[in-house]
Every structure is written in structure tokens, then in C-alpha cells.
Amino acid sequence: MRPSKQAMGFEATIREHQRRVFSYAHYFLGNPEEAEDVAQEVFLRLWRHWQSVDADRVGSWLLRVTRNACYDQLRKRRSTAKMIHPEAGSESVESARTNDPDPESVAAGSDFRRHLLTALRRLDQPQRSVLILREIQGLKYTEISDALELPLNTVRVYLHRGRKKLREQLKENYGYVETA
Amino acid sequence: MSKRPDISDCPQTLERLEAFADGDLSADVRSEVASHLADCSNCAREHELILAIQGELHSLPELDMPSAAVAKVLEQTAEPSWLDRTREAIHTSWLRPQWVGATVAAVLIALVGVALLLRPAPTPPLTTDPVVAQAVLQARYALALVGSVNHRAGLELRDEVLRKRLVEPTARGLTQSFERALDSVPIAPEATDQPAAETTRRQT
Numbered sequence: 001m002r003p004s005k006q007a008m009g010f011e012a013t014i015r016e017h018q019r020r021v022f023s024y025a026h027y028f029l030g031n032p033e034e035a036e037d038v039a040q041e042v043f044l045r046l047w048r049h050w051q052s053v054d055a056d057r058v059g060s061w062l063l064r065v066t067r068n069a070c071y072d073q074l075r076k077r078r079s080t081a082k083m084i085h086p087e088a089g090s091e092s093v094e095s096a097r098t099n100d101p102d103p104e105s106v107a108a109g110s111d112f113r114r115h116l117l118t119a120l121r122r123l124d125q126p127q128r129s130v131l132i133l134r135e136i137q138g139l140k141y142t143e144i145s146d147a148l149e150l151p152l153n154t155v156r157v158y159l160h161r162g163r164k165k166l167r168e169q170l171k172e173n174y175g176y177v178e179t180a
Numbered sequence: 181m182s183k184r185p186d187i188s189d190c191p192q193t194l195e196r197l198e199a200f201a202d203g204d205l206s207a208d209v210r211s212e213v214a215s216h217l218a219d220c221s222n223c224a225r226e227h228e229l230i231l232a233i234q235g236e237l238h239s240l241p242e243l244d245m246p247s248a249a250v251a252k253v254l255e256q257t258a259e260p261s262w263l264d265r266t267r268e269a270i271h272t273s274w275l276r277p278q279w280v281g282a283t284v285a286a287v288l289i290a291l292v293g294v295a296l297l298l299r300p301a302p303t304p305p306l307t308t309d310p311v312v313a314q315a316v317l318q319a320r321y322a323l324a325l326v327g328s329v330n331h332r333a334g335l336e337l338r339d340e341v342l343r344k345r346l347v348e349p350t351a352r353g354l355t356q357s358f359e360r361a362l363d364s365v366p367i368a369p370e371a372t373d374q375p376a377a378e379t380t381r382r383q384t
Binding site for chain 1: 230234238242
């Protein structure tokens, strides 16, 4: 049976945006399996709201939903970890699923990259999201503002704070004072 | 001999380093920062770290969602075939098998009820000759008993009175039940063998 226009449009949208959604979730969570679950959930939500999402703004909508789904995943991770280790602090819980090296840092053989990504995942929100969207995925300030529903100047402020925090972490935790 | 940096410029320079790395400064300010960086190793190290972080983050690849995960989403959002849609519609509609059964049973019961209500009144059973004969015998016995009682009571009953006031009304009542058979039953009593029908008259 020929798929309907709706089904064809939905599949095309997945093909167009899957990389951005999955990458955002991956760098946010630091866990490929969780990122895969989040990405699936995001596109299933898109299907459920397919009729109401503005076609011109689907990219922003997807990033926003991805961010929310990542928050949900973090909450789930925290509650699961607390069930297993009630005495664990929030930081150890946060990094519990990300102790394994990222595939890309292992492949690159770079300690600096591994330290950098660990420091990235220790950033608070929304600095973490702003840094990922700006520095890794190359979005413009206006696109980030739209996706995260933040004023433009606020995006710039969060970017500045995030960068500064990254440098502090690399210096304090890994002794970086010069280029790697 | 290198120029000693003006350390009073360091805080301002450090604040400008990100914008400097982003290329967001005006030409004049950019020149000032560059000049300070050339003479200040501390600020230069900070600038190097900023560039290293930026460079490393910019080089991180965007990753493709695993194809199996994409396939799973497409499978879960695939439109059902015509056959599946029909099955689903039947399953959720009033045409569900259990509802069909209940509806058919209700219709059958209704039809049976209507049939029962509309059937013609039962025809009373035709009386048989033995039944009629027995009824006549009983009627005659009753009349004889009445005659006997009258005789003992010293009452005189003329034939006409007996017939009009007792025999004929009794016969009419019996006729309702034995309509056809009573047409052949004589209403007038026989003369000789029925004492209640004797036409004696006692002298007062």
C-alpha cells in the first residue's frame, strides 16, 4: 500500500533532523543507549503532534522536546541510581552512566577531548545545552534562542558562563593551563 | 627585549578574550587585545585554552541516529493496512462478535414473543360424543334431583315453568361449551323414564 503524504512527510522530517536530535541527546547525556531512547521518544512525540507542529519551526520544536526528554532521562537516571545507592551524591549519580569513555574520544585517542566532554556534562543547565548547540552543532544565537525559548542576550550570557566554567573545570580537575 | 605587559590591562583583556576568539571585536579593540597578548604570557595562556576548547568542541562530529532506531520509529508510526483498519473498526464498533450475538438473540426473542402474541386464539377442542353423552346424563340427573326435591317439598312445577326457568337456561349454559353437539340433544325432557320430568300435579 502506498504511504500517505502524511507518512512520507514524517519520514522525510526524521531523515532531515535525526542527526541533530540524536547528537544533542548524545552530547547532553554522554550515553549512546540513552540518547537512542531519547531520540526515538522525540520522534514518536512528533508523530503524535504531527498535525499541530508548524512545518517551518519543526527544527526548534524538536530541539526543545529533545532537551525536555533529556531532563526526563536524567531524572530517571537519578531515581534509579538512588534506589541502588541511596548514599550517592548528585554528581556521582549524574556521571554514573557516563564513566565509559565516549566512542569519539576513544577513537581520537585524546585525553583532552575526554576531559572536555566530562567537564561539559558537569555543567548546569541551560549552559550545557547552549554550549552543545553553539559550539558542537553550530547553531546561530537566534536559533538557540528559539529552540530553548530564551532571550537572545540571555543565550550570550549563558554561553559566556558555560565557557568560563569549562575552563575552570579543566584547570582545577585536570591541571590545564596551556594548550593540550 | 620584550616589552613588559601592562597588568592593569589583564582583567579587561581576559573579559575580551572570548569575543576576540569569536571575532566579535572592532578592529581597534582587537588590536589592543592582540598587542597585550603578545606581551602577557598569562593572558596568552588563557587565550590558548579558549582556542583549544573551541577547536575541540567544533571538531566533534554530529552523530547519526542508529538506523535500527529510525526503523523502529517508522514501524511504530506506520499507517495500518486497509485490512488492519477494518479489523480495528469492527473490534471497536458495535459489530463486535459478542454484541452481534446478543443482538441476534434479542431479535429472536422479540420475534418469538410477537409470534406468540399474534397467534390466533386456540380453537376449543371439539367435543366428542362420549363427553356430550356424559354431560346430558349429568344434566338429566340434576333435573331429576330437582324434581325429587320439589316432590318432597310438596312443590308443584308445571312443565312449562320447569322448562323455561331451569331446563332452557341450563341448556344455554351448556351450549357455550358444547355448541355443535347440543344441536342434536333434545331440550325437552323424555316423557317416561325421567322422574324429574314427570308432569304430575299434586292436589293441594
